[in-house]
Amino acid sequence: MTVHIGAKKGDIAETILLPGDPMRAKYVAENFLENVVCYNEVRGMYGYTGMYKGKRVSVQGTGMGMPSIGIYSYELITEYDVKNLIRIGSCGSFQKDVKVRDVILAMSASSNSRYDHHYGVPGNYAPTASFELLLKAKQAADKKGIDTKVGNILSSDVFYNDDRDAWKKWANMGVLAVEMEAAALYMNAARLGANALTILTVSDSLVTFEETTAEEREKTLTDMIEIALELA
Numbered sequence: 001m002t003v004h005i006g007a008k009k010g011d012i013a014e015t016i017l018l019p020g021d022p023m024r025a026k027y028v029a030e031n032f033l034e035n036v037v038c039y040n041e042v043r044g045m046y047g048y049t050g051m052y053k054g055k056r057v058s059v060q061g062t063g064m065g066m067p068s069i070g071i072y073s074y075e076l077i078t079e080y081d082v083k084n085l086i087r088i089g090s091c092g093s094f095q096k097d098v099k100v101r102d103v104i105l106a107m108s109a110s111s112n113s114r115y116d117h118h119y120g121v122p123g124n125y126a127p128t129a130s131f132e133l134l135l136k137a138k139q140a141a142d143k144k145g146i147d148t149k150v151g152n153i154l155s156s157d158v159f160y161n162d163d164r165d166a167w168k169k170w171a172n173m174g175v176l177a178v179e180m181e182a183a184a185l186y187m188n189a190a191r192l193g194a195n196a197l198t199i200l201t202v203s204d205s206l207v208t209f210e211e212t213t214a215e216e217r218e219k220t221l222t223d224m225i226e227i228a229l230e231l232a
């Protein structure tokens with residue numbers, strides 16, 4: 001057991017899917033995995049281990065924001081020997097050609113956070129996905145006929161930005177979309193010797209103000225979940 005995860009050593013698979021929402025973890029466990037065991041209920045941050053196409057895989061909520069995924073990813077890697085951490089999240093699009101329901105593979109994660117400062121690097125660290133996981137995810141998506149956008153995203157510390165137009169500066173730099181966890185996940189994985197990738201489904205657009213309905217979100221999350229599960 002760790003401070004935030006009530007599992008025993010060995011209860012968690014080498015590869016884990018990490019949605020922000022613990023109810024999404026439950027949804028994945030109930031709809032995609034076989035022989036499922038729930039290993040964590042601490043703080044309602046459900047964690048499950050089961051089988052997908054004969055391979056052992058776990059799925060657990062991380063909560064919202066970098067401090068929260070920072071805690072869970074640290075404990076998963078250092079205490080449970082998790083090797084592959086794949087975030088499956090939602091995001092807001094910054095680009096006209098990145099539409100709601102599209103799937104993004106986050107090659108890198110820019111940030112407005114100061115999370116990187118605690119590592120003490122003498123400059124700015126560039127949080128980057130594992131190339132191996134990224135390549136495997138792209139190949140799995142192509143094989144399934146799922147179109148993906150691959151590129152840089154923004155991990156933001158704020159959902160409700162006081163400056164309503166701040167996102168446009170990131171958009172001008174070609175950043176695809178905004179979410180709130182990938183940069184911290186990539187940095188922890190780099191520091192602790194694990195592999196990480198973030199896969200996102202666009203839930204809303206800051207460009208067109210379009211949003212997905214609950215039903216649409218369920219359908220498109222399926223694409224993202226199936227890509228992530230192929231990485232087990």
Ligand SMILES: O=P(O)(O)O[C@H]1O[C@H](CO)[C@@H](O)[C@H]1O
Pocket residue numbers: 019020021063064065088089090091159178179180181
């Ligand atoms: O859908 P999840 O994975 O929670 O991701 C996005 O949704 C939350 C904000 O609504 C933030 O956690 C953001 O990163």
Ligand SMILES: O=c1cc[nH]c(=O)[nH]1
Pocket residue numbers: 090091092093159178179180203204
């Ligand atoms: O962080 C997020 C997630 C979804 N949509 C947004 O606009 N921001």
